[in-house]
Amino acid sequence: MHEYMAFRADEESEDGRRRAFEYLITRHLDPKTRPASEAKLHELIDQFGPVVEAYPSWHPLVSSYEFDPDEGPPQPRTTPGHENGYQGLDHTIYLRQAFITCPYGGAKRVIEAVDNLKEHPRFSITAEQIDEPLYMPNATPVLVKCKWFRPMERDGTIPKSLAVPLMLEQEVPGWRKSKVAETWETMSSYILGLPRGSRSSLFVNQETGQALKSIYTTLIYTGMYGPIYVG
Numbered sequence: 001m002h003e004y005m006a007f008r009a010d011e012e013s014e015d016g017r018r019r020a021f022e023y024l025i026t027r028h029l030d031p032k033t034r035p036a037s038e039a040k041l042h043e044l045i046d047q048f049g050p051v052v053e054a055y056p057s058w059h060p061l062v063s064s065y066e067f068d069p070d071e072g073p074p075q076p077r078t079t080p081g082h083e084n085g086y087q088g089l090d091h092t093i094y095l096r097q098a099f100i101t102c103p104y105g106g107a108k109r110v111i112e113a114v115d116n117l118k119e120h121p122r123f124s125i126t127a128e129q130i131d132e133p134l135y136m137p138n139a140t141p142v143l144v145k146c147k148w149f150r151p152m153e154r155d156g157t158i159p160k161s162l163a164v165p166l167m168l169e170q171e172v173p174g175w176r177k178s179k180v181a182e183t184w185e186t187m188s189s190y191i192l193g194l195p196r197g198s199r200s201s202l203f204v205n206q207e208t209g210q211a212l213k214s215i216y217t218t219l220i221y222t223g224m225y226g227p228i229y230v231g
Contacts, residue, residue: 007195007200007201009200012050012195013049013051016049016052016202017051020051021038023093024041024093024102025037025038025134033132039132040131041100041134044095044098045095048095048096048097048143048145050202051095052095052195052202052203053094054078054079054194055094056167056190056203056204057078057190057191058166058167058169059158059193060120060123060166061080061098061125061144062084063077063169063170064084064117064118064120065085065117076170078189078193085117086110086144087109087110087112087113088101088103088105088108088110088113089101089103089110090103090139091136096157096203097145097146098143098144098145098146099144100134100141101141101142101144102134102139102141102142103142104136107129107140110127111127111129115127122149122150122166123146124146124147124149125146127142127143127145128142129141129142150162155205157203158208159208160208160212163203163208163212164212164215167191167212167216168215171216171219172219174225175224179225179226180225180226180227180228180229181219181220181225181227181229182220182225182228182229183220183228184213184220191213
């Protein structure tokens with residue numbers, strides 16, 4: 001729905017914060033510990049946010065899993081789960097550079113799975129238990145975060161020096177098995193993440209989003225994926 005309306009990042013960010021608090025600060029939490037939980041959630045959103053709905057398919061938090069290069073990557077993943085290498089996730093809120101998950105079974109499965117994700121020279125992904133209770137008193141909150149080895153843009157978005165090569169790493173291998181090319185209109189949610197506008201999102205600004213669009217469009221018009229599919 002964001003494609004056909006003006007994209008207002010500030011409004012989307014505030015709406016996401018509200019949703020995160022409604023979901024993770026529940027009435028089941030002990031009133032005595034609730035202020036600490038609220039303060040911690042504010043801190044995490046301020047540091048790793050804003051809250052988002054889905055990641056770009058090239059984002060490290062959903063793309064750091066192994067696949068056969070001869071087969072190319074599987075169906076693009078925009079949320080973390082067992083399909084892209086995670087275990088034990090439950091009751092999860094997504095942030096731009098991290099996610100918070102609150103399983104009942106403890107933190108061990110989550111942390112061990114993150115430790116087994118493939119390494120990359122431009123970022124690292126780590127997991128740690130959150131001490132303050134979130135979601136339910138008997139859940140175990142875990143923070144899974146992406147640390148970049150290059151600086152972000154001044155507005156906190158991911159620069160094109162990272163977004164473009166990561167998008168290429170994700171998209172180019174698919175040419176080996178592809179029979180048709182998907183248009184930008186079909187792929188923009190996968191490449192920009194959600195929420196988004198036509199050329200920007202909470203992950204990338206207008207300049208980076210336009211670069212992603214231009215390069216993706218150039219790729220499909222080479223014919224490397226096959227004829228362009230419209231439908």
